Amino acid sequence: MLALDLLVNGLVFGLFYALMAVGLAMIFGVLKVVNFAHGEFYMVGAYTYVLVATRLGVPPWLALPMAAVAGAALGALVERLLMRPLYAGYGSWSIMKDEYAVVVTFGLSLLLINVVDKVVGPYPFRGPPLIETSRFALGPVMMNGQKLIAAGISIALLTGLALFIKRSLWGRQIQAVAQNRLGASLAGIDATRTTALIFAISGLLAALAGALLAPLINPSPDVGAFPAIKSYVIVVLGGMGSIWGAMVAALLLGVLESFFAVYVSYDYRDAFGLLILILVLIFRPQGLAGEKGREV
Amino acid sequence: MTGGAGNLWSNRLRTDFRAALAVVALLAVVPLFVQAPYTLGILVVSIYFALLALGWNLIAGFTGQFSLAPAAFAMLGAYATALLDFPLKAPLALGIPAAIVATALLGFALGRIVLRLKGPYVALTTLSFAEIARVVVYNSNAFTRGDQGLNVPSLMQSRVGYYYLFVAVLGATLVLLYLLMRGRAGRFWLAIRDDEIGAESRGINVVRYKTIAFALSCAICGLAGSLYGTFSQLVSPELGLLSQTGLVIAMVVIGGMGTLTGPVLGALLVYLASEWLREFGGIQLIVFSLAVIVFARFFRAGLWGIVARR
Numbered sequence: 001m002l003a004l005d006l007l008v009n010g011l012v013f014g015l016f017y018a019l020m021a022v023g024l025a026m027i028f029g030v031l032k033v034v035n036f037a038h039g040e041f042y043m044v045g046a047y048t049y050v051l052v053a054t055r056l057g058v059p060p061w062l063a064l065p066m067a068a069v070a071g072a073a074l075g076a077l078v079e080r081l082l083m084r085p086l087y088a089g090y091g092s093w094s095i096m097k098d099e100y101a102v103v104v105t106f107g108l109s110l111l112l113i114n115v116v117d118k119v120v121g122p123y124p125f126r127g128p129p130l131i132e133t134s135r136f137a138l139g140p141v142m143m144n145g146q147k148l149i150a151a152g153i154s155i156a157l158l159t160g161l162a163l164f165i166k167r168s169l170w171g172r173q174i175q176a177v178a179q180n181r182l183g184a185s186l187a188g189i190d191a192t193r194t195t196a197l198i199f200a201i202s203g204l205l206a207a208l209a210g211a212l213l214a215p216l217i218n219p220s221p222d223v224g225a226f227p228a229i230k231s232y233v234i235v236v237l238g239g240m241g242s243i244w245g246a247m248v249a250a251l252l253l254g255v256l257e258s259f260f261a262v263y264v265s266y267d268y269r270d271a272f273g274l275l276i277l278i279l280v281l282i283f284r285p286q287g288l289a290g291e292k293g294r295e296v
Numbered sequence: 297m298t299g300g301a302g303n304l305w306s307n308r309l310r311t312d313f314r315a316a317l318a319v320v321a322l323l324a325v326v327p328l329f330v331q332a333p334y335t336l337g338i339l340v341v342s343i344y345f346a347l348l349a350l351g352w353n354l355i356a357g358f359t360g361q362f363s364l365a366p367a368a369f370a371m372l373g374a375y376a377t378a379l380l381d382f383p384l385k386a387p388l389a390l391g392i393p394a395a396i397v398a399t400a401l402l403g404f405a406l407g408r409i410v411l412r413l414k415g416p417y418v419a420l421t422t423l424s425f426a427e428i429a430r431v432v433v434y435n436s437n438a439f440t441r442g443d444q445g446l447n448v449p450s451l452m453q454s455r456v457g458y459y460y461l462f463v464a465v466l467g468a469t470l471v472l473l474y475l476l477m478r479g480r481a482g483r484f485w486l487a488i489r490d491d492e493i494g495a496e497s498r499g500i501n502v503v504r505y506k507t508i509a510f511a512l513s514c515a516i517c518g519l520a521g522s523l524y525g526t527f528s529q530l531v532s533p534e535l536g537l538l539s540q541t542g543l544v545i546a547m548v549v550i551g552g553m554g555t556l557t558g559p560v561l562g563a564l565l566v567y568l569a570s571e572w573l574r575e576f577g578g579i580q581l582i583v584f585s586l587a588v589i590v591f592a593r594f595f596r597a598g599l600w601g602i603v604a605r606r
Contacts (some may be wrong), residue, residue, distance in 0.1 A: 102416070107546070111581075114581040235420075270431050282409055
């Protein structure tokens with residue numbers, strides 16, 4: 001049952017993509033800018049997990065939350081130092097909004113890659129798995145323990161996020177700020193704090209994606225580039241700024257890629273994302289979520 | 297664009313153009329004093345970067361569309377020349393113009409799709425395009441020999457000759473950009489940068505002008521890449537690394553975005569500084585990415601902007 005195997009593995013990768021892409025979608029939903037350092041949140045998560053677990057001897061199950069904290073802290077720091085001028089009322093800043101965000105986040109991405117390259121080294125590291133198992137058959141599907149656990153954690157995180165956004169007070173504040181920043185602040189919502197929260201959440205999710213995959217991908221300093229590009233494809237496919245669109249599009253891309261790699265071309269599997277991106281831009285630029293794209 | 301504001305801009309542009317030509321003139325007299333192949337080689341590479349910086353500045357600084365693919369188009373231009381030489385044995389007299397045409401057409405096609413949309417799609421798509429183009433070149437072993445790269449014949453033997461070729465191309469590019477910016481197209485590009493919806497409502501065909509700017513920008517990068525390939529006689533996917541694009545952005549942001557002198561000055565400054573920083577153990581990219589953030593945050597006019605305002 002090759003097709004079922006491909007489907008399940010595609011969905012698993014789609015879950016990891018979703019962890020990356022929802023953060024990007026949330027930032028876009030609220031600030032209308034793209035974070036080009038998003039792949040480096042992922043990289044920082046992967047490195048924190050690997051270094052804390054291998055150099056300090058912390059058990060992997062503890063290293064995982066530490067990676068999450070590192071990602072959240074980085075996200076909050078980026079918002080405080082670099083993103084706040086976008087909306088904190090510095091007059092002329094708003095004119096150069098997109099430009100400023102592109103240049104600064106792209107610069108930040110290079111900075112983080114090269115600092116890690118210099119401080120930790122350019123060589124790939126392998127992270128310790130959360131559980132020691134070899135590959136096993138799960139019904140007709142071949143699985144490995146790390147992937148299965150990582151997928152489980154991803155499902156829990158994504159469900160948790162969805163409930164948080166829909167139900168909790170903070171989540172509703174996020175929705176309000178995404179819909180109308182000025183309106184939200186008139187209603188007494190602290191839009192600045194909400195934006196900081198969004199950056200912390202998206203840093204946390206991307207870092208966890210990196211940490212969960214660290215035992216499977218051997219992180220090197222530029223490891224974030226392709227997950228980030230996949231997330232760009234996903235947020236465009238899902239409808240910029242839509243969390244639900246991003247989740248669906250992530251799973252879709254995971255599955256499509258997994259089939260493409262086997263049935264079309266393994267060498268060009270990463271190019272497939274660009275093809276999808278271009279097709280979406282030509283035929284459905286508003287993405288899957290369409291008009292709903294304006295919601296978080 | 298009549299009255300005071302328009303005249304002010306054309307005055308500023310003329311001063312800017314003269315300053316840029318002065319830099320080119322300074323570069324042109326360098327071989328009278330220094331003939332060391334190593335020094336000239338470094339300057340040739342800085343001029344290569346100055347061309348990329350001017351190309352990127354045209355689409356980002358003048359038109360306000362932030363492409364993240366200048367290095368990728370340089371790589372594609374270099375490969376266009378290399379592939380015409382290697383399996384097809386076409387002469388460089390054909391290979392170099394072919395690089396310009398190929399990158400312009402590719403830029404036009406990509407721009408046609410992406411630039412219809414407002415918002416961050418340009419940066420997103422060009423970044424994805426750049427990384428994926430590099431991986432495709434890298435993986436297409438049968439044509440490109442992957443990371444081994446392709447050999448390209450050299451245009452001439454003399455280092456000084458190459459140096460003058462690059463200086464001449466830089467001068468010609470500046471003249472072309474000055475003429476474009478002084479004319480109708482330049483005004484339209486600036487209008488699009490400053491207020492896209494406003495420009496559209498005044499009847500400017502925004503998509504067409506953005507696409508033309510992008511295709512031109514890609515062609516400048518493609519030409520630069522093609523010439524650089526014949527200079528180094530090796531074309532590899534490394535030309536298209538995102539860190540190269542990062543360097544180009546650093547040059548323009550530090551030098552002064554939306555000017556003619558800024559990108560040239562920035563390219564010379566950043567590349568020479570990076571040669572110098574090499575001695576301290578490869579910290580160039582850390583320094584320049586930090587500089588980009590600081591300049592974008594606190595000195596948005598860049599060095600030339602600060603000087604010119606005085």
